Amino acid sequence: MVKRTRFEGDSCPIARSLDALGDWWSLLIIREALFGLRRFGEFQSKLGMAKNILSVRLRALVDHGILAPAPASDGSAYQEYVLTPKGRGAFPILVALRQWSEEFDDHPEEIATILVDRAKGRPVKKLEMRAEDGRLLSPAETTLKPRPARRRRSA
Amino acid sequence: MVKRTRFEGDSCPIARSLDALGDWWSLLIIREALFGLRRFGEFQSKLGMAKNILSVRLRALVDHGILAPAPASDGSAYQEYVLTPKGRGAFPILVALRQWSEEFDDHPEEIATILVDRAKGRPVKKLEMRAEDGRLLSPAETTLKPRPARRRRSA
DNA sequence: TTGTGTGGTTGCATCATAAAACCAAATGCC
DNA sequence: GGCATTTGGTTTTATGATGCAACCACACAA
Numbered sequence: 001m002v003k004r005t006r007f008e009g010d011s012c013p014i015a016r017s018l019d020a021l022g023d024w025w026s027l028l029i030i031r032e033a034l035f036g037l038r039r040f041g042e043f044q045s046k047l048g049m050a051k052n053i054l055s056v057r058l059r060a061l062v063d064h065g066i067l068a069p070a071p072a073s074d075g076s077a078y079q080e081y082v083l084t085p086k087g088r089g090a091f092p093i094l095v096a097l098r099q100w101s102e103e104f105d106d107h108p109e110e111i112a113t114i115l116v117d118r119a120k121g122r123p124v125k126k127l128e129m130r131a132e133d134g135r136l137l138s139p140a141e142t143t144l145k146p147r148p149a150r151r152r153r154s155a
Numbered sequence: 156m157v158k159r160t161r162f163e164g165d166s167c168p169i170a171r172s173l174d175a176l177g178d179w180w181s182l183l184i185i186r187e188a189l190f191g192l193r194r195f196g197e198f199q200s201k202l203g204m205a206k207n208i209l210s211v212r213l214r215a216l217v218d219h220g221i222l223a224p225a226p227a228s229d230g231s232a233y234q235e236y237v238l239t240p241k242g243r244g245a246f247p248i249l250v251a252l253r254q255w256s257e258e259f260d261d262h263p264e265e266i267a268t269i270l271v272d273r274a275k276g277r278p279v280k281k282l283e284m285r286a287e288d289g290r291l292l293s294p295a296e297t298t299l300k301p302r303p304a305r306r307r308r309s310a
Numbered sequence: 311t312t313g314t315g316t317g318g319t320t321g322c323a324t325c326a327t328a329a330a331a332c333c334a335a336a337t338g339c340c
Numbered sequence: 341g342g343c344a345t346t347t348g349g350t351t352t353t354a355t356g357a358t359g360c361a362a363c364c365a366c367a368c369a370a
Contacts, residue, residue, distance in 0.1 A: 011267035013256035101168035112166035117286040
């Protein structure tokens with residue numbers, strides 16, 4: 001089998017996420033959806049991608065429960081695609097990608113937009129990792145533990 | 156040209172990040188590197204990927220300034236690959252992907268590990284987005300602004 | 311009813327990926 | 341030193357994924 005590698009059965013949650021949205025377009029589609037786009041043509045013209053690829057991606061995102069087909073919205077009979085909670089939950093991933101680019105990109109002057117607090121118009125703080133008690137954690141201060149076995153409910 | 160789409164010149168920082176690490180393997184290589192792997196063979200056997208692909212990916216990551224070739228470490232004459240600050244800066248992206256899977260995966264029981272605070276052994280808190288003044292922000296409470304023009308330094 | 315835009319699908323050419331074979335240099339063993 | 345083995349790749353070949361353009365059905369507008 002020479003098929004593209006799938007991570008669906010992998011036990012690593014990062015690999016599992018990548019399996020759902022690790023290709024070149026899915027996260028950009030989600031970005032646009034978060035921005036309010038819903039229609040096939042909107043995605044296609046905004047992202048400038050081939051229609052067949054968009055078609056395949058939308059179907060995959062629907063299959064993964066990230067987008068849901070919505071029957072209408074403005075009364076027309078056309079199909080729309082709206083984010084599910086799972087899809088909206090990808091927002092931190094997009095923010096992390098954005099901040100990484102803002103911090104490390106070789107040509108930051110080419111970046112057109114910054115993410116700001118709507119109320120104040122000031123840039124959002126960097127995402128930070130904290131312990132349960134609120135302590136700021138560096139990568140070195142974290143470690144991986146085997147997932148505790150799910151407690152069986154009594155019969 | 157039918158070449159794979161590149162986002163290098165795109166003005167969106169998310170697209171720019173994806174251009175560097177948006178393929179199926181790069182983030183997993185970075186994950187392993189954060190875990191301490193350095194050698195070609197270590198990555199290859201741990202990730203189970205084809206050697207030619209690993210070769211191409213490592214070169215790309217080096218070109219992007221995410222990994223740096225290190226002349227040695229244990230005295231041997233073999234090459235090693237170590238994360239640069241830019242590479243270590245991708246950690247929040249991995250955490251975001253992990254947490255998304257932990258929260259939304261359809262089969263969370265298949266996830267083998269959890270990320271914990273090393274000191275307490277307790278799970279890390281969800282990444283949260285905050286304003287400059289520390290207010291917790293939802294996606295809807297943020298917006299995009301054009302990047303302010305870089306102030307020219309006086310001559 | 312004819313025309314136009316929307317939302318796709320199909321065909322084809324090209325690119326990327328994967329598996330396996332191959333290979334040179336470094337290393338380990340004696 | 342000499343030989344086998346490991347390491348770190350490259351090459352070859354097969355196939356899946358992508359991109360573009362053409363095509364098409366249906367909704368909608370006149």
